[in-house]
Amino acid sequence: xxxxxxxxxxxxxxxxxxxxxxxxxxxxxxxxxxxxxxxxxxxxxxxxxxxxxxxxxxxxxxxxxxxxxxxxxxxxxxxxxxxxxxxxxxxxxxxxxxxxxxxxxxxxxxxxxxxxxxxxxxxxxxxxxxxxxxxxxxxxxxxxxxxxxxxxxxxxxxxxxxxxxxxxxxxxxxxxxxxxxxxxxxxxxxxxxxxxxxxxxxxxxxxxxxxxxxxxxxxxxxxxxxxxxxxxxxxxxxxxxxxxxxxxxxxxxxxxxxxxxxxxxxxxxxxxxxxxxxxxxxxxxxxxxxxxxxxx
Amino acid sequence: xxxxxxxxxxxxxxxxxxxxxxxxxxxxxxxxxxxxxxxxxxxxxxxxxxxxxxxxxxxxxxxxxxxxxxxxxxxxxxxxxxxxxxxxxxxxxxxxxxxxxxxxxxxxxxxxxxxxxxxxxxxxxxxxxxxxxxxxxxxxxxxxxxxxxxxxxxxxxxxxxxxxxxxxxxxxxxxxxxxxxxxxxxxxxxxxxxxxxxxxxxxxxxxxxxxxxxxxxxxxxxxxxxxxxxxxxxxxxxxxxxxxxxxxxxxxxxxxxxxxxxxxxxxxxxxxxxxxxxxxxxxxxxxxxxxxxxxxxxxxxxxxxxxxxxxxxxxxxxxxxxxxxxxxxxxxxxxxxxxxxxxxxxxxxxxxxxxxxxxxxxxxxxxx
Amino acid sequence: xxxxxxxxxxxxxxxxxxxxxxxxxxxxxxxxxxxxxxxxxxxxxxxxxxxxxxxxxxxxxxxxxxxxxxxxxxxxxxxxxxxxxxxxxxxxxxxxxxxxxxxxxxxxxxxxxxxxxxxxxxxxxxxxxxxxxxxxxxxxxxxxxxxxxxxxxxxxxxxxxxxxxxxxxxxxxxxxxxxxxxxxxxxxxxxxxxxxxxxxxxxxxxxxxxxxxxxxxxxxxxxxxxxxxxxxxxxxxxxxxxxxxxxxxxxxxxxxxxxxxxxxxxxxxxxxxxxxxxxxxxxxxxxxxxxx
Numbered sequence: 001x002x003x004x005x006x007x008x009x010x011x012x013x014x015x016x017x018x019x020x021x022x023x024x025x026x027x028x029x030x031x032x033x034x035x036x037x038x039x040x041x042x043x044x045x046x047x048x049x050x051x052x053x054x055x056x057x058x059x060x061x062x063x064x065x066x067x068x069x070x071x072x073x074x075x076x077x078x079x080x081x082x083x084x085x086x087x088x089x090x091x092x093x094x095x096x097x098x099x100x101x102x103x104x105x106x107x108x109x110x111x112x113x114x115x116x117x118x119x120x121x122x123x124x125x126x127x128x129x130x131x132x133x134x135x136x137x138x139x140x141x142x143x144x145x146x147x148x149x150x151x152x153x154x155x156x157x158x159x160x161x162x163x164x165x166x167x168x169x170x171x172x173x174x175x176x177x178x179x180x181x182x183x184x185x186x187x188x189x190x191x192x193x194x195x196x197x198x199x200x201x202x203x204x205x206x207x208x209x210x211x212x213x214x215x216x217x218x219x220x221x222x223x224x225x226x227x228x229x230x231x232x233x234x235x236x237x238x239x240x241x242x243x244x245x246x247x248x249x250x251x252x253x254x255x256x257x258x259x260x261x262x263x264x265x266x267x268x269x270x271x272x273x274x275x276x277x278x279x280x281x282x283x284x285x286x287x288x289x290x291x292x293x294x295x296x
Numbered sequence: 297x298x299x300x301x302x303x304x305x306x307x308x309x310x311x312x313x314x315x316x317x318x319x320x321x322x323x324x325x326x327x328x329x330x331x332x333x334x335x336x337x338x339x340x341x342x343x344x345x346x347x348x349x350x351x352x353x354x355x356x357x358x359x360x361x362x363x364x365x366x367x368x369x370x371x372x373x374x375x376x377x378x379x380x381x382x383x384x385x386x387x388x389x390x391x392x393x394x395x396x397x398x399x400x401x402x403x404x405x406x407x408x409x410x411x412x413x414x415x416x417x418x419x420x421x422x423x424x425x426x427x428x429x430x431x432x433x434x435x436x437x438x439x440x441x442x443x444x445x446x447x448x449x450x451x452x453x454x455x456x457x458x459x460x461x462x463x464x465x466x467x468x469x470x471x472x473x474x475x476x477x478x479x480x481x482x483x484x485x486x487x488x489x490x491x492x493x494x495x496x497x498x499x500x501x502x503x504x505x506x507x508x509x510x511x512x513x514x515x516x517x518x519x520x521x522x523x524x525x526x527x528x529x530x531x532x533x534x535x536x537x538x539x540x541x542x543x544x545x546x547x548x549x550x551x552x553x554x555x556x557x558x559x560x561x562x563x564x565x566x567x568x569x570x571x572x573x574x575x576x577x578x579x580x581x582x583x584x585x586x587x588x589x590x591x592x593x594x595x596x597x598x599x600x601x602x603x604x605x606x607x608x609x610x611x612x613x614x615x616x617x618x619x620x621x622x623x624x625x626x627x628x629x630x631x632x633x634x635x636x637x638x639x640x641x642x643x644x645x646x647x648x649x650x651x652x653x654x655x656x657x658x659x660x661x662x663x664x
Numbered sequence: 665x666x667x668x669x670x671x672x673x674x675x676x677x678x679x680x681x682x683x684x685x686x687x688x689x690x691x692x693x694x695x696x697x698x699x700x701x702x703x704x705x706x707x708x709x710x711x712x713x714x715x716x717x718x719x720x721x722x723x724x725x726x727x728x729x730x731x732x733x734x735x736x737x738x739x740x741x742x743x744x745x746x747x748x749x750x751x752x753x754x755x756x757x758x759x760x761x762x763x764x765x766x767x768x769x770x771x772x773x774x775x776x777x778x779x780x781x782x783x784x785x786x787x788x789x790x791x792x793x794x795x796x797x798x799x800x801x802x803x804x805x806x807x808x809x810x811x812x813x814x815x816x817x818x819x820x821x822x823x824x825x826x827x828x829x830x831x832x833x834x835x836x837x838x839x840x841x842x843x844x845x846x847x848x849x850x851x852x853x854x855x856x857x858x859x860x861x862x863x864x865x866x867x868x869x870x871x872x873x874x875x876x877x878x879x880x881x882x883x884x885x886x887x888x889x890x891x892x893x894x895x896x897x898x899x900x901x902x903x904x905x906x907x908x909x910x911x912x913x914x915x916x917x918x919x920x921x922x923x924x925x926x927x928x929x930x931x932x933x934x935x936x937x938x939x940x941x942x943x944x945x946x947x948x949x950x951x952x953x954x955x956x
Contacts, residue, residue, distance in 0.1 A: 027764075030865065034760040038774070041757055044833065045781050048792035051802065055795055065800040109684040116681025119674055127682050134693040136886065136941060138894025140911055141930040144918055145696025148703060148714075165692040172688060181845075189386035192353060196382075197400035197451065198374030207403070211390045226783040232897070237918075249787045253901070265788035272784045280776070290390060290431060 049269065056262035064259065075263040088248060088264065094159050095245035096271075099228040101160070102167050106175045106224035107217060113172075114179030115205070118188075135173035139233025142169060147237040158240035166234040171227045175220040182216030215283040222279040226272055300377065301364040302454035302487035303329040304350065309359035311345050319345050321511035323359070327489070327504060332481050334498035335491045337508035337534070343491045344459060346508075350489065351380045351457045363455060376455075379448035383459040385440050387432040393443045394419060394428040400451045418446040421483065422476075437465045438473055445477075449484060456481075458490040462497060474500055495535050499523050507531050528663050529580045538582045539631050540663070545577045552657075555579060563603045565660045573662065580663040587659040588633035590621060590651045592643070597654050604652040607631065609645050621645060625653050697934070704927035714923060722928035731913070732929070736936075739909045742824075742899065743892045746831040750888050751881065753832070754839025758880075759873065762847040775844060782837050790830060790901055797821040797829070822904030830902045831892055838891070839884035846880030847873060879948040886941055893937060 055062065059070035079088060117124065134142075146166050150157045157163070190212065194204040210217070232246040239247055245268065252261050304327040311320040320342040327333045335343040348354040350361055352373035360367050368376040379400075387396050394415045401411035419428050422442040432440055441461060448456055461477065462470045478501055481488045492498055498505050499519040506516040507530075515522055515531045526532035529540050543555035546562055553573050554562040565581050567573055589598055597604060607625035614620075619640040625631040633653060645651065704722050706714045726732055757778065765771040781789065796802050797820040804816040819825055850873065858868050896912040910933050917926035 028865065031764050034756060034764055037753070038757055038760050041753060041836070042777060045778065048796050048833070049781065049784065049789060051795040052788065052792040065795045065798055066802055066805065105688075109688065112681045113685040116678050116685075119678060121675045121678030124678065124682075127686060130689050130693065131685070132941075133697075134689055136890040136894075136937065137693065137697065138890075138911055138930070138933065138937075140894070140896055140915060140918075141700060141934065142693065142696050144923075144926065144930070145698075145700040146692060148923065149691075149695055149699045152699070165688065168688050169692040172685060176685065187386065189382050189384070190388060193380075193382055193386040193388070193447075194399070194403075196351065196353070196373045196380045197403060197447070198372075199399075199403040203403050207399075208388055212388070214390075222783075230783075230785045232786060233894075246785060246787055249785065250897070253787060253791050261791060265785070265792065268788060269784045273780075276780060276783050290433070 049265075052262045052265045053269070056259055056266045058259055062259045064262075075259045076267070078258075079260045079263045079267070087243070088245075091243045091245045091248035094242060095229055098159055098164060098167070098244060099225045101164060102171055102228035103221050103224035105164075105168060106171045106228075107221050109168075109172060110175030110179050110220050110224075111210075111213075111217060113176045114183050115209070117176075117180065118183060131173045131176055134169045139166075139170065139231075140236065142166060143234045143237035146234075150238075156240060157238050159235075159242055159244055162238035162240065163235045163244065166238040167228045167231050170231060170234055171224045174223045174227060178216060178220050178223060182213055182219070186213060215286050218279050218282050218286070222276065225275050229272065229275075300454045301329040303327060303364060304455060304487065304489075305360075305362040306346070306350075307360045307362065309346065309349065309361065310357045311342070311349060311354065312357045318357075318511050320349070320356070323511075323513055325506065325513060325516060327487060329364075330485055330487055331503045332478070332488045332490065332501055333504040333506065334502035335489065335506045335508060336493065336495060336498040338493065340510075341508040342511040343506075343508050347380075347457050347459055347489060347491050350455070351378055352376050353380070374451070377451075377453050378455045378457060379451050379453040380457040381441075381444045381448045381459065381461055383461070384464050385432075385444040387440055387443055387447070389432055392429050392431055393424060393435065393439075396432070396443055397446045397450055399447065414450065415446075418450050421449075422446045422480070438469050438476075441465070441473060442476065445480060449480070453486065455487045455489065456484070458488065460491055460493070462492070462494075470497070477501065499535075507534060509534075524584070525661065526582060526663065532580075532582045532663060537585055539585060539588065539626075540629070541581050541583070541626060541631075543579060543581070545573055545575050545579060548573060548575055553579075555581065563660065564657050565662055566658050567662050581660050582663055583655050583660045585632045586618070586634040587655045588653050589655060590623075590633055590635060590645065590653055593650055593652060595652075597652070598656075600656040600658070601654040602657045603660075604654040605631075607651060607653055609647050609649045609651060612645065612647060623651070623653055700927045700930050703923050704931045706924050706927075708922065708924050722924040723932075725925055726928045726932060732932075735908060735910045735913050738907060739893055739911075742827060742831065742909065743889055745828050746835060746892050747885060747888050749828070749832045750836045750839045751884070754836050754843055754884060755877070755881070757836070758840050758843040758847055758877075759869070761844060762850075763873075775840075778840055779837055786834065787897075789834065790898060793821060793826065793830065793902070797826060822902065822906065824903060824907055826902040827899050827907060830898050831895075834898070835888050835891060838887040839881075842883035842887075843877050843880040846877040850876050882944050882948045886944055889940055889944075890937055893933065893940075 051066070055064070055066070055068060056075055057071045057073070058068055058075065059072040060074050061069040062075065063069065113127075117128075143166060146162055147157055150162050155161070186209070190208055191204055194208050199207065230246055231244075232250065235244050235247060236250075243251070249261075249264060249268075252264070304325075306323050306325045309320055309323040310318055312318045319340075323342075323346060335346065337343050345354060349356050350363075352368070352371060352375075356369060359369075361369055363376065363378070368378075373380065388399065391399065394412060397418050398411040398415035401414055406414070416425075416428065419425050422445060424439060424442055424446070427435060427439055430439075432443070435443065441464075444461075445456075458477070462473055465473060474497060477488070477490070490498075490501065499522070502519050504516060505519050505522045507514045507522060509530055515527045522531065523535050523537060526535060526538060532538040532540050541555075541563070543563065545553050545555055547554040552564050552566040554564050563581070565579075573579065589601070591597060591604075593606070605623075605625040607623035609621060610624050611622040612619060613622075615634075617637050618634045619637060621633045621635055621640075623631045623633065631653065702716075703714060705718050705720070706716055707719055707721070708714055761771050761775055765774065794801065798804070799816045799818060799821070801821070803820060804813075807813045808816065854872055855868060858872060863871070893909075894911055896909060896915045899907055899909045900912050900915075910929065914926050914929050914933075917923075917929065
């Protein structure tokens, strides 16, 4: 650190009136520049989606672009009642069920893996890189490989077997990475104290580790659910004959003709927002109950 | 119900983490039941490792730990009937004070009503009744310490181990909580083993002070012995309060010898007959800092003083009821006199003054 | 600590905990990759059947094809452009959140605000460009209304520009999160010491923040590069079929049941990705960064 300071002292032209002065009330010009950038970014982030939401409330005369024609719930009704090539309700059901299963499995496995990685063990690097590899590999390639594998083994690909596994290969690395971040804030002394007081390994996990890490576990569940619910590339070749919702949407986008697709977008986003809201709400509630503990 | 005793014997205790150096190197010690024992030493001397081995959180590489006649090596902490109070307390952040204290009973399967009742009784003992429902984050340092103590004590251990329990507290609180610890120990009537690096804390609390250096015990004994009669230079310097002088023996006259080098005129030091001192030996002697009297050159030495070291005052520190005067009497070594406040201010010294440092002859002791 | 010094008991415990993870990753990551690798050496009957054997003809075909080079160039072009923009935007958004937002709760709230779209469907976000960028979209309408242009801009949608816009929109968050994480870990006292020494804000950014965010930037780069290079549907949809990427060609091959050539192409891409990711990992110890 002293080297860095020395570097700076050599490089700096005295300009003390431009230095960060956290105690002073005024804001430097860069604050305004950066906050504008930030505002623009958020606008750009939400903008396109908001257009869709607005347009999904058009009435029967509605088209795909602005200006908006009337307002009604016509296209939502159309979405769920029209018999069309495709099965929105069915795929929606499947996606939710699959997401719940993936969430539960991801939470349990990520938690255990997080515990395992607290200490070094022989071959831990292999497992770590396997995980990173699974994260980084192109979903489509893995999908093909899994599909071929099932074919070779004579098994049928379906949404609750091969797609489940393929989605797990995507959610687990995220879950484990979140657990890493959460575990690093965990104080090993609590384990020792529990052991000292006579707790068994299992009791320590259940009575101490899990409650303390609860917000992190909720975060892993959040990742698990939303990543599964929106997963596309890996599910494409492993879902078998029955589609998940993203696959269904995909086939619908290939012939976008009416705002019912926008309505679908609105509905699926509402689901996601509900899940996010519940998870974040749970985390905030847990933190509040802990009262005054530093945010994790 | 048999009365459990918490006397401890460490026999040949060794610990090495890397197979090369011994962090604990052949420690032998007997601690009486119900004693308050303090381990003291610099960082890395092995005191915490010994504590953790007694607690069961580390396994010794060699040696035995015998509690009440039973070798406990290999047993889990709960099986040994010991309990530990951790540095920084390690209170479970998600449980209230009451729940923290009841934890040990919970893992033993006690019913909720019973264990909370027992916890409340414990909370009474540490006088935290109105804080029972608070979370650790809402408690002050001193309160957290009491919760940690209660949490450990509720299992009715025969030995309580404390890992630097006071180091997380500020100065004033530290002194207050010292008495709390002593009170609890006497109330519970069990052996306490307390690790610290603060000398004054150790001598204030302990029945038995154990001074350690690099994995070995340098001296173990009652506080007064260790402080006033250190066996060697290390203990003398570590415990503070002593000046250590080195020199060569010039003459031996019966019950005393004369040593030069520190003072060209020689210092006369009485010694025990059984200590073998011969002319030509190099010896260390110790003189307590509060035994050193400072006189101006030309003034007569007090009665009983035969030695005087001319020295210059290097620094003066006011310490309340005494004044710490640092002198250059011994080259490259500290030589300090604690002058009573009234005496000092009757004739104040200044930095740079030349004085004679002297002491009653029989107040100097040779070190082993 | 050498692994030979780890007690066997600790090893066993470690493996017990990670075994479920391994049990999932082996059949659903390691095995499929191996299957694809194997398939790249097989021949096909043209109808999706694979005859096991060993032939390098697939690789020769892929490597000699002029199309392959074109695809890689296109993909790399998209990757580099996306990386540049996501890095710049991501860095400054993270910088803003960490150093300019004073209230920590607000900073985390704004951070979450940025991540929320990530939790919604990719595909929906893609079709949402139509009402915005299309010929009759909002942007064109606005520009026409103000008279800045006289003909609707066709280049905004179904073009290479649209592809990059879509990528940047989707992937900036992958830059923000790790960089935010790295920046938040910088000890504020370092900054104070620099201010004491007379450094300007720009110097602080240049000499402290950027070097200390390197691992976050590296992690974000890995995400962005691997996602763009592995993508097939963004490029297909947003370019209206005008452009292709390596994986979209792969998708097409699979569509016509040309598994072996597809597999060979996939193996090639994987090797390229591994090379890039290893290079990036050399600049920073990710494991230590994550597990710290």
